[in-house]
Amino acid sequence: MIERFSEATLPGLYTTITQKDDHLHMIVNEYGHPPLWIRPNNFETLVLTILEQQVSLASAYAAYKKLKERIGTITPIALLQLSDEELRNCYLSRQKIVYTRELAKALNNNSISLRKLHHQPDDVVRQELKNLKGIGDWTVDIYLLHALRRTDIFPVGDRALLNAIKMVKGIDKLSKEEALEMAAPWRPYRSIATMLFWHYYIKKKNIKILH
Template sequence: MVAAPVAPQTKTAAATQSKAQAIAKKPAVVKAAVVSKAKPSPVTAPQVAAAKPSASKLRVATPAAVKKAPAKSVAKAPVAKPAPVKVAPAQTAASPVAQPVAVKKAAAKTPAGAKNAVKKTPLAKQVAAEVAALPDAIRPDYWDEACRYLIKKDRILRKIIPKYTGMGLQSQGDAFSTLARSIVSQQISTSAAAAVWTRFEHSVQGQLTAAKVLALESAQLRACGLSARKAEYLHDLALHVHEGRLDVTAWQQAEDEEIIAALTAVRGIGRWTAEMFLMFHLMRPNVLPLDDLGLIQGISRNYFSGEPVSRSDAREVAEAWKPWRSVATWYMWRSLSEPQSY
């Protein structure tokens, strides 16, 4: 009778005991987890594996580790990948520009003769232009020295002379040709004188000698564009030279005024023509042709702002040019809008 009710009590106690054991086991796991957190060295691999699902602190640490890993990978990836992408388009865009340059260089280097021709062409043109402008000429030995002197002494010539580097006063041939050209050029423009002179040379088949001119009739000379007076002058000059009355070889050591006196004895040769002969044939360095219209115009334009200039004004300006007045005169001619042909 007494043994019957004991059985339920035993079951209840057994259930209570099992719950207590379960509760007792749970704190032990938590303590182990906490201990494992505080003291990581003695914890074994099974304990760590068991602690991962249950410990809240470890759950927080795990995402942090996950976040750091992507952050590092993302930070590196964009920096590394866009760099090559940007460089590649830049090179691609530059390549069309670079290719034509390479092609041009190759084309320039391929023909060896063409390269030399390109370099020589400007020099050849410059030489040809100077020769065409001033033919049959040798510049006087004193020219460079005179230019240096005038640049120091005259502020106007200091600006004009550098514009005509490599050029200078030039001989126009033998004595007879020089005197004949001076007669043709009297009192006419440069362009008109050049046209008449070309026709005159053609009339003697390019061989301008005293004998050839004497063989021409006055009408033939006038057909070249010469006036009747100039045709007479040319005949008289040719006669003086042909008969030997003008001894040019003796003039090399003579004074300027002595030569002028001998030349003005010929019809049609005045002081201006004699001075042109001194400058262009005998290359005298200190001639001042005050009767020359181009010289007066040059002085007026460069020194007097275009105002009229008298002979005394021109002479005063030219005082600073001594002993190189021929050189300064030549540069006055060059400064005109229509430079003199001599």
């Protein structure tokens, strides 16, 4: 059974997860619940997630905003109609031009259906999307968490998440393997714990979320 969170179920899930970990309970006591971090399950969301790869949120959003100004709703056909130069003018790097185009082609020729992915288990979604150039585990994790709203996603490749865990837990070093072991008790709600750690990090670092 695929378990998803929603605006209605999140408060109860935050209560459940904070009962498993005193540090998570501390985050809620100090900063309350995170905002509702969900995105629609569409091409535009995956393009934004690709733009967020290995750059600041501000840089990613600048490119996303420029692209929307150029074509309005970001659809596969609209993106494929843009030249390399036009995409570069929207602040897309050479690699991300390739990645977003490959995704657009896959959706345009129906080799991937986001509607079908909505009903597929996490591992199937991961396998399907990772077959596309430029989409790795981090991008799939963010998509599964924000767009498909799966409850047990732990994006271990996310630097902000690992940094937040180190800050909250008061540790200097944390490998991905150690992070996965630390997250085991949060199953099957690792997505909920992840959002709490992000919330803490954003508050502590005074990061402005632009979208």
